[in-house]
Amino acid sequence: MTVDASRGADAPPELVQLLTPEGERVEHPDYDIDLTPEEVRSLYRDLVLVRRVDLEAVALQRQGELGIWASLLGQEAAQIGSGRALTDADMAFPTYREHGVAWCRDVDPVNLLGLFRGVNHGGWDPAEHNFHLYTIVIGSQTLHAVGYAMGIQRDGANAATIAYFGDGATSQGDVNESFIWASVFNAPIVFFCQNNQWAISEPLEKQTRIPLYRRASGFGFPGIRVDGNDVFACLAVTRQALRNAREGQGPTLIEAFTYRMGAHTTTDDPTRYRVASELEAWKLKDPIERLKAYLFKNELADQAFLDSVEAEAEDLGADLRRRCLEMPDPGPLDIFDHVYTGSHALIAEERAQYAAYLEGFES
Amino acid sequence: MSILTLSKAINEGLRKAMEDDPKVLIMGEDVGKLGGVFRVTDGLQKDFGEDRVIDTPLAESGIVGTAIGLALRGYRPICEIQFDGFVFPAADQIITQLAKMPLRSLGAIKLPVVVRIPCGGGIGAVEHHSESPEAYFTHTGGLRVVACSNPADAYSMIQQAVRSDDPVIFFEPKRRYWEKAEVDTASTDWWTPFDEASVVRQGTDVTLLAYGPMVKTCLEAATAAQDEGRSLEVIDLRSLNPLDFPKVMESARKTGRVVVVHEAPVYNGFGAELAARITESCFYHLESPVLRVGGFSTPYPPSKLEDHYLPDLDRILEAVDRTFTY
Structure with a gap:
């Protein structure tokens, strides 16, 4: 049986779009956005810089400096649009690919590299950035996000959470449980699904036979599909959903319809499972190119601005490379750190034994 | 109180x-x-x-x-x-x-x-x-x-x-x-730290190590053994991670005979860790191998059969007897 789940580059009719792939600003009956020229240029800068961080990380992996990297190429608008919709008080729960959201939460890009370089499993304090650690087990973080949102409810705080996940994760039990929990507790949460069409090699048809955003109605809350390559639409839709959550209207599922232009991770070879023409079609919908076209058409930026952003991106990439290479390796006894908060006899014993063993080689 | x-x-x-x-x-x-x-x-x-x-x-x-x-x-x-x-x-x-x-x-x-x-x-x-x-x-x-x-x-x-x-x-x-x-809900003075074991019955001949539901069964076994002239020490481990090794080892060195009792299957059960650790730490003090009494390597049986699956007083005492056969 073949099920058409609307995969591919043709924009499905339900899509919220404010900026066409050609850079034309279009109206939508339910969503609008009013940005100053400076804000538009700032979004462009974000998109370019996170793509540059991603490019550098891929290069670092190719040169053996990272064990693996999960590229965000093609998903910049979904991440910057949603990430810039967050207030400082909102809390984000990422997968392992939300480098653009991390950027919006002021996480130093070099700190994203630690887990991919193998020096740690997560290199930032989530509470400092209101950006949780990367979660690798697919969908687990959606439950943490709902629990956190229940805490916000109990605190009476003016905040919401946003849970990131992909199309593959929508098949996980935890994601479905998180929908149920959020629904029955009316939790202040936005579920932000980046449907990038591929779960490693598995196309969307392996996860669903209806558009993902429509799943929300079965759980009793609104679902919206947004053009995930349109930073304006992602910002507007997420901003509204977060506002609704903070105002006590409960969860929203946003399906950002986008495309993973690169491999799943650097270990993957997409040529084994998808055709080149698909990527070519999506390249025409590139999130950065359309915003650049909009900037030019509306005379909001000149070549000097683009050049300055490009120069900044180059500096960022070079700086990231330098600091990645300078990242110190952990010491062998670091294995025993932070397993427990207090003293733990077994860990203390094993640490002492291993330290003595290592000292045996030094003498 | x-x-x-x-x-x-x-x-x-x-x-x-x-x-x-x-x-x-x-x-x-x-x-x-x-x-x-x-x-x-x-x-x-x-x-x-x-x-x-x-x-x-x-x-x-x-x-x-x-x-x-x-x-x-x-x-x-x-x-x-x-x-x-x-x-x-x-x-x-x-x-x-x-x-x-x-x-x-x-x-x-x-x-x-x-x-x-x-x-x-x-x-x-x-x-x-x-x-x-x-x-x-x-x-x-x-x-x-x-x-x-x-x-x-x-x-x-x-x-x-x-x-x-x-x-x-x-x-x-x-x-x-x-x-x-x-x-005593009025005071906390009597609390034992929750990561420490308790010697719940002093003895000199054999140490029984248990936790949870089996502690009571072991205490009953110790009472029964006393009638036969055997002095069993019973330790309630209370914490399985971390484990109170000093208290366990002290008792093992004292009695030289240890039986571990739990409801979980013996094979790869928590008792295996205890047996290995005690052997590593107390080898020259032991009079017998550390023995284990527990469930079988099967899924838990229908309840009509659970009395056969669960360690009871007789199975514990049989293991105690075996520690004297080495």
Whole structure:
């Protein structure tokens, strides 16, 4: 049986779009956005810089400096649009690919590299950035996000959470449980699904036979599909959903319809499972190119601005490379750190034994 | 001083923990109006409200996963897993997230989450209601794993578990829920730290190591052995991770004979770790190999057969006898 789940580059009719792939600003009956020229240029800068961080990380992996990297190429608008919709008080729960959201939460890009370089499993304090650690087990973080949102409810705080996940994760039990929990507790949460069409090699048809955003109605809350390559639409839709959550209207599922232009991770070879023409079609919908076209058409930026952003991106990439290479390796006894908060006899014993063993080689 | 059942002792401990700290929450299936299927949370929702004693949807992964999120927000959730055999849907969240997230954060995150699990057999229940899954969790770094065996410990240990900044898997011996004992709820002076073992009966000939439901059975075995002129020491391990090795080793060196007793299967069970450790540490003090008494390497049997599966006084004494044959 073949099920058409609307995969591919043709924009499905339900899509919220404010900026066409050609850079034309279009109206939508339910969503609008009013940005100053400076804000538009700032979004462009974000998109370019996170793509540059991603490019550098891929290069670092190719040169053996990272064990693996999960590229965000093609998903910049979904991440910057949603990430810039967050207030400082909102809390984000990422997968392992939300480098653009991390950027919006002021996480130093070099700190994203630690887990991919193998020096740690997560290199930032989530509470400092209101950006949780990367979660690798697919969908687990959606439950943490709902629990956190229940805490916000109990605190009476003016905040919401946003849970990131992909199309593959929508098949996980935890994601479905998180929908149920959020629904029955009316939790202040936005579920932000980046449907990038591929779960490693598995196309969307392996996860669903209806558009993902429509799943929300079965759980009793609104679902919206947004053009995930349109930073304006992602910002507007997420901003509204977060506002609704903070105002006590409960969860929203946003399906950002986008495309993973690169491999799943650097270990993957997409040529084994998808055709080149698909990527070519999506390249025409590139999130950065359309915003650049909009900037030019509306005379909001000149070549000097683009050049300055490009120069900044180059500096960022070079700086990231330098600091990645300078990242110190952990010491062998670091294995025993932070397993427990207090003293733990077994860990203390094993640490002492291993330290003595290592000292045996030094003498 | 009050006379409390083990179930009521945990209830009183939970009540005290909730009074002491407004961030303490209880969450689980049927924990609210019903008070839990074993009534351990009886009356708590009425007194602390639905926001603090939360009847959850029927999804164990959801219970633990959202508890983690609440803990990230500064709360101290106590999750009730209704029966031992239902913990497995939550095993993913416990093992991949609860146990590992503090390390993942390099110490920035604390997860003071307690997962209460009624465990063990002996109540004539249907499948999945009589299991002893402790070894799955003692094998997972990042968790503290404890088991109470009597009302007084149940009262103090649940409060210590709630105060712990580490995640705690808290096993409750369900067949002992209705057994009564005196509990001093007015003072904490008598509390034994929840990561220490207790010598619950002094002896000189053989050491019995047990935890949870088997402690009482071992004490009965020791009484019976006394009639035969044998002096058995019984240690209630109380904490399985970390384990109170000094107390265990001291007893093993003293008696030279050790029998480990648990309901879980012997093969790859927690007793295997004890036997190996004692052998490594006390080899020259031992008069016999460390012997183990426990369940078979089968799924838990239908309840008509559980008396054959569960260690009882005779099987323990038979193992004690065997330690004298080497």
